[in-house]
Amino acid sequence: MSLTQPRRTIRELPDVLISQIAAGEVIERPASVVRELVDNALDAGARHITLRLLGGGIRLISVEDDGCGIPVEELPVALKRHATSKIVSLEDLESVATMGFRGEALAAVNSVSEMSLLSRTEGAATAFLLDGQTGEVRPAARAVGTTVEVKELFFSTPARRHFLKSENTELAHCIEAVRRHALVRSEVSFAIWHEGKIVEQWRSHPGEAGWNQRLADVLGEDFVSSSVNIDFRSGPVHVRGRAGTPDAARARADQQFAYVNGRFVRDKVITHGARSAYEDVLHGQRQPVYVLYLQMDPTRVDVNVHPTKIEVRFRDSREVHQAMRHAIERALAVPRAQLLTGNETAVPQGKLTADAAASFLSPTPAAPATPSTWSQRGMAFGSDRSNPDPAKAMADLKALWGQADQIQEHTPSWTPNTDKAPAMLSHNENAAQEWPLGRAIAQLQGVYVLAENSQGLIVVDMHAAHERIVYERLKQQLDTTRITSQPLLIPASFAATPQEITTAENCAEVLQQLGLEVSALSAKTLAVRAVPTSLAQGDAVELTRSVLAELAQHDAATVVQRAQNEILATMACHGAVRANRKLTLDEMNALLRQMEATERSDQCNHGRPTWRQVSMRELDALFLRGR
Numbered sequence: 001m002s003l004t005q006p007r008r009t010i011r012e013l014p015d016v017l018i019s020q021i022a023a024g025e026v027i028e029r030p031a032s033v034v035r036e037l038v039d040n041a042l043d044a045g046a047r048h049i050t051l052r053l054l055g056g057g058i059r060l061i062s063v064e065d066d067g068c069g070i071p072v073e074e075l076p077v078a079l080k081r082h083a084t085s086k087i088v089s090l091e092d093l094e095s096v097a098t099m100g101f102r103g104e105a106l107a108a109v110n111s112v113s114e115m116s117l118l119s120r121t122e123g124a125a126t127a128f129l130l131d132g133q134t135g136e137v138r139p140a141a142r143a144v145g146t147t148v149e150v151k152e153l154f155f156s157t158p159a160r161r162h163f164l165k166s167e168n169t170e171l172a173h174c175i176e177a178v179r180r181h182a183l184v185r186s187e188v189s190f191a192i193w194h195e196g197k198i199v200e201q202w203r204s205h206p207g208e209a210g211w212n213q214r215l216a217d218v219l220g221e222d223f224v225s226s227s228v229n230i231d232f233r234s235g236p237v238h239v240r241g242r243a244g245t246p247d248a249a250r251a252r253a254d255q256q257f258a259y260v261n262g263r264f265v266r267d268k269v270i271t272h273g274a275r276s277a278y279e280d281v282l283h284g285q286r287q288p289v290y291v292l293y294l295q296m297d298p299t300r301v302d303v304n305v306h307p308t309k310i311e312v313r314f315r316d317s318r319e320v321h322q323a324m325r326h327a328i329e330r331a332l333a334v335p336r337a338q339l340l341t342g343n344e345t346a347v348p349q350g351k352l353t354a355d356a357a358a359s360f361l362s363p364t365p366a367a368p369a370t371p372s373t374w375s376q377r378g379m380a381f382g383s384d385r386s387n388p389d390p391a392k393a394m395a396d397l398k399a400l401w402g403q404a405d406q407i408q409e410h411t412p413s414w415t416p417n418t419d420k421a422p423a424m425l426s427h428n429e430n431a432a433q434e435w436p437l438g439r440a441i442a443q444l445q446g447v448y449v450l451a452e453n454s455q456g457l458i459v460v461d462m463h464a465a466h467e468r469i470v471y472e473r474l475k476q477q478l479d480t481t482r483i484t485s486q487p488l489l490i491p492a493s494f495a496a497t498p499q500e501i502t503t504a505e506n507c508a509e510v511l512q513q514l515g516l517e518v519s520a521l522s523a524k525t526l527a528v529r530a531v532p533t534s535l536a537q538g539d540a541v542e543l544t545r546s547v548l549a550e551l552a553q554h555d556a557a558t559v560v561q562r563a564q565n566e567i568l569a570t571m572a573c574h575g576a577v578r579a580n581r582k583l584t585l586d587e588m589n590a591l592l593r594q595m596e597a598t599e600r601s602d603q604c605n606h607g608r609p610t611w612r613q614v615s616m617r618e619l620d621a622l623f624l625r626g627r
């Protein structure tokens with residue numbers, strides 16, 4: 001039996017079939033039609049867009065706008081393949097500012113549904129209706145703008161229709177498609193009707209304040225109240241928007257909206273950049289929430305990669321990754337305690353207050369003159385900030401890495417530095433109001449520190465909080481230094497992929513920074529000659545391969561920092577004050593002041609919260625007061 005059919009003559013496909021084939025790429029489900037039609041309405045300058053659906057959009061999708069309309073003589077052209085009013089040349093394509101430009105959506109939709117176009121332009125005496133099936137045009141009634149009706153989607157392509165899910169699922173996808181538009185166009189009002197009932201309505205809100213209101217309307221008040229503002233420039237990339245605090249993270253990645261030059265995109269570089277910004281503060285598998293708008297020169301991004309235009313290609317993906325990461329990281333670093341007093345800019349963004357850190361972590365006068373454990377050395381090293389000596393710093397670090405085993409038993413000792421913060425010890429009411437995390441009042445079961453502030457009670461997990469403080473401190477000290485490495489007695493060699501070899505060659509310097517020495521033995525073999533001292537017991541090949549894989553994908557700075565952070569986090573956990581250690585009130589107050597001044601102090605290194613506010617209102621509710 002032969003599987004090959006007898007040869008047929010080469011023929012050009014009929015027009016409709018070409019469109020149907022193309023529709024396979026662009027139109028996957030009702031929501032894809034909604035996306036294309038709303039794109040068109042926005043491109044036409046609409047201020048009000050109304051979507052009406054029947055049967056989850058399968059039976060009817062109608063999109064009504066008050067945009068510029070389509071002149072009657074152009075109505076039939078609009079349905080043709082590759083017919084567009086948005087670009088005329090390759091230069092236009094390279095700097096395209098509209099949502100559409102491929103001129104294929106209407107043709108595609110028309111080929112897999114029963115479609116009609118009703119439109120009127122400014123100055124026209126009447127509107128005109130075009131029947132997509134027959135091509136017939138006749139006068140009709142309508143104000144300026146356009147209504148596109150799409151009935152019985154996939155009626156002619158039953159195979160496609162079988163892939164559709166339940167009406168409710170399709171409806172949810174349609175709403176999501178409009179949501180994506182609504183989050184970036186707050187000056188436009190949107191209404192969604194299903195089966196004659198209004199299901200979503202987002203009024204227009206002009207201006208900056210209006211945009212926050214739109215976010216609240218679409219994603220809920222909680223999104224706005226538990227997110228921080230982002231406005232960050234990094235080279236040619238400008239990132240704006242809001243990113244949720246670690247507390248606001250969700251089990252699913254369903255509130256991650258990223259836009260490039262106003263277009264909603266799904267992009268690995270962006271998602272990963274955001275994710276890496278949360279690495280240090282987010283627990284386990286939780287998914288951050290954010291709405292972020294990236295703005296860059298249109299020539300730095302190719303939007304003509306996929307027919308749905310949901311994927312893009314960046315000229316320099318590293319610059320985008322870095323911009324995302326830094327934008328979010330910096331905004332999240334500000335301790336939220338500062339927001340309690342409504343003073344978001346109280347501590348300069350970017351760095352932990354060095355004096356405060358030193359005061360909290362400096363050794364007590366009673367500490368031995370020659371520190372015997374790593375954390376004591378660490379403390380001594382760090383508190384000696386007036387005399388930064390790179391060579392000494394290096395030596396201290398070597399000691400740090402080398403003695404990681406001894407730290408388990410150690411509890412660092414510290415006292416507040418009273419010279420630098422005299423108010424810290426005065427227990428007057430005014431001061432308590434000034435300090436976001438309040439005045440310490442007691443320690444509970446050796447685990448929690450209780451404090452009083454103007455809003456009520458503050459409860460601090462003292463180990464978690466101190467762990468973060470130690471960690472941030474170590475990170476700061478390490479910013480400019482290297483991870484020490486240890487040569488292997490016998491180099492470990494492995495068969496490498498061409499990509500691994502290229503990366504190893506290109507990134508030799510970064511690898512060295514990470515404590516790895518890797519060189520090519522042959523065109524297909526790499527040899528690992530040295531590994532980081534602290535990881536000397538591990539599998540050198542495994543480690544090298546994973547680092548090479550990361551380097552191939554991400555910018556070097558990200559990889560270096562991530563590796564450092566991982567090692568430091570382990571050290572900080574051991575170095576932080578253990579539970580069941582009795583603290584004096586002064587020590588507790590010192591801890592609170594320290595938290596207020598330390599970046600990311602709202603989460604411990606594992607992403608758990610370090611403190612909670614229990615408001616007077618919540619306490620009153622517990623006792624049924626004021627009812």
Ligand SMILES: Nc1ncnc2c1ncn2[C@@H]1O[C@H](COP(=O)(O)OP(=O)(O)O)[C@@H](O)[C@H]1O
Pocket residue numbers: 036040041044065067068069070078079083084085086099100101102103104105106107146
């Ligand atoms: N709602 C609308 N209002 C005004 N013009 C529209 C509208 N929808 C479509 N058009 C016109 O029809 C053309 C074809 O639309 P489409 O097939 O989506 O391609 P594209 O959007 O890529 O140009 C558009 O270029 C535009 O001129």
Ligand SMILES: [Mg+2]
Pocket residue numbers: 036039040099100101103105106
């Ligand atoms: Mg279009």
